[in-house]
Amino acid sequence: METKIIDHIGIAVNSIDEAMKFWEGALGVKCHGVEEVADQKVKTAFLPIDDSEIELLEGTSEDSPVSKFIAKNGQGIQHIAIRVADIEAALAELKEKGVRLIDEKPRRGAGGAKIAFLHPKATGGVLLELCQRD
C-alpha cells in the first residue's frame, strides 16, 4: 500500500470557537475553513500545518460519533488519518490481510476526500482513517 503522509489528526472538541482561541489565538495556526459533514453529524475546522492538518471536530448532535467520543473519553485526539494514493486498493489489500475494517467502501469526508475507517481493535487502539485526495 502506498501511504504518503499523515493527512490530518482529528481532535474532538466541545466547541470549535473555544478551541480556536488556542490553535489560532495562541499558536497562530490559521483556520482555512469550517465545513459541516451532515452524515457524520460533525462540524470540522481545518488548520493546515505544512502538508498535514489539524481537524477540530465538533458534534452537531448528541448521537454524533464525536459527541459520543467526548462523553466517553473527554476532549482529545479522536482519530489519525493517513493519506493513500488509491483508497479502494488499500481497503482491498487490508481486507485480504484480515484487517478489521469499519468501512468496506470509501465514503465522502470533509474537503471532498474519500475516506474509510479501520477498526481500533485492528490497530492497537487507534481509530485510523485512510484518506485519498485527488
Ligand code: CO
Ligand atoms: Co478525519
